[in-house]
Amino acid sequence: xxxxxxxxxxxxxxxxxxxxxxxxxxxxxxxxxxxxxxxxxxxxxxxxxxxxxxxxxxxxxxxxxxxxxxxxxxxxxxxxxxxxxxxxxxxxxxxxxxxxxxxxxxxxxxxxxxxxxxxxxxxxxxxxxxxxxxxxxxxxxxxxxxxxxxxxxxxxxxxxxxxxxxxxxxxxxxxxxxxxxxxxxxxx
Numbered sequence: 016x017x018x019x020x021x022x023x024x025x026x027x028x029x030x031x032x033x034x035x036x037x038x039x040x041x042x043x044x045x046x047x048x049x050x051x052x053x054x055x056x057x058x059x060x061x062x063x064x065x066x067x068x069x070x071x072x073x074x075x076x077x078x079x080x081x082x083x084x085x086x087x088x089x090x091x092x093x094x095x096x097x098x099x100x101x102x103x104x105x106x107x108x109x110x111x112x113x114x115x116x117x118x119x120x121x122x123x124x125x126x127x128x129x130x131x132x133x134x135x136x137x138x139x140x141x142x143x144x145x146x147x148x149x150x151x152x153x154x155x156x157x158x159x160x161x162x163x164x165x166x167x168x169x170x171x172x173x174x175x176x177x178x179x180x181x182x183x184x185x186x187x188x189x190x191x192x193x194x195x196x197x198x199x200x201x202x203x
Contacts, residue, residue, distance in 0.1 A: 085126030093147045094144065098155070100113070107144065111175070115150075117151070123168075131189040131192070172202075
């Protein structure tokens, strides 16, 4: 019925019938493997569209929710205007601590790391008026932080009268950040 031993078909069976029988007969290897068969149902394109939309929404949500300039590192929200901070510092008898952060270079992580120790946050809150600027050419800091490594945020400390006390690289990690702030607090 399947053909003779020499591979030729019997007279009562056509070649196409034999192929159909072999293909559909499990014992002859005719049933395709379920993982490599093109007889599997086609995946629903709506699942892919739904997954794509979910990925896009999560990415957009993370971008908008992300702290791009490091504001979350502080106990109270830093200002954005150095002139107003200088006036406030004079009234409150504090120094002004300005951070220059390039949001395009994602420098906020360095600033958050520097401010990670709770004691550092408290000392900053109690002794400084904090400002974060994202423009290194802002009139009060222009030219002061050009020597800082471009991948790190920088800082400038002002007295209330606008005199620069110190400037430099603000990426230093938690323990060094605490020591740095203690030194700044002790500086007259």
